Amino acid sequence: xxxxxxxxxxxxxxxxxxxxxxxxxxxxxxxxxxxxxxxxxxxxxxxxxxxxxxxxxxxxxxxxxxxxxxxxxxxxxxxxxxxxxxxxxxxxxxxxxxxxxxxxxxxxxxxxxxxxxxxxxxxxxxxxxxxxxxxxxxxxxxxxxxxxxxxxxxxxxxx
Numbered sequence: 001x002x003x004x005x006x007x008x009x010x011x012x013x014x015x016x017x018x019x020x021x022x023x024x025x026x027x028x029x030x031x032x033x034x035x036x037x038x039x040x041x042x043x044x045x046x047x048x049x050x051x052x053x054x055x056x057x058x059x060x061x062x063x064x065x066x067x068x069x070x071x072x073x074x075x076x077x078x079x080x081x082x083x084x085x086x087x088x089x090x091x092x093x094x095x096x097x098x099x100x101x102x103x104x105x106x107x108x109x110x111x112x113x114x115x116x117x118x119x120x121x122x123x124x125x126x127x128x129x130x131x132x133x134x135x136x137x138x139x140x141x142x143x144x145x146x147x148x149x150x151x152x153x154x155x156x157x158x159x
Contacts, residue, residue, distance in 0.1 A: 013043050013115040013122065016050035021137065023111060023129030029099070031062065032090030033115070033124045038081055039069045043122055047072070048115055055089065055110035055126050057100045062089035064112055064124060089124060102128050 019025070035043075042048065053066040064087045071081035091099070102108045107130070114125040132140070 011117045013046060013117065014048040014050045016053060016111065016113050018051055019111045019113050019127070019129065021132075021140070023109065023127075023131055024136075025113065025127045025129050026108065027128045028113065029091065029095055029126050029128075030118075031095075031124045031126055033064065033122050034088040034090060035069075035122060038071055039087075040122065042069050042072050043115065045072060050112050050115060053112040055099075055112060056086075057096065057103065057110075060093075060096060062091055062096055062099065062110075062126075063087070064089050067112060067115075089126065099126075099128065 047070040049068040049070075051066075051068075053064060056063045056065050066084070067087065068083050070083055099110055103110055108128045109131060111127055111129050112124055113127045116123055116125065
């Protein structure tokens with residue numbers, strides 16, 4: 001009897017919901033991520049967090065800071081597992097130049113919004129974002145609440 005392949009539940013490993021709350025997302029990019037073996041295994045188990053992660057540009061390269069990949073208990077003992085280490089993002093030169101120019105000249109921030117699987121590779125979705133002021137965050141929250149209330153009212157009207 002042939003074995004059935006398990007369908008992946010979701011391609012998403014981790015989301016940075018705080019980024020959508022704190023920033024206006026302008027433009028998104030897909031970047032590869034330079035990881036060690038134990039980090040990939042941890043990502044398969046869903047042990048990655050992006051809450052306070054951001055992208056830094058140094059020496060013409062992009063680096064992901066603040067992303068946390070929790071090592072598995074079964075991680076090899078001869079490996080030095082560092083959950084909060086700085087990881088290199090893999091982008092082509094033109095993309096890096098465009099991102100660097102936006103960050104330095106236009107006052108954008110570069111944040112990581114998601115980690116996900118693309119076939120067998122782990123990809124990082126990074127976005128150029130502008131910071132929201134407190135009143136903007138409140139407006140977004142009010143709008144979200146109103147949309148939720150509208151949906152609730154519409155459901156009750158149909159009964």
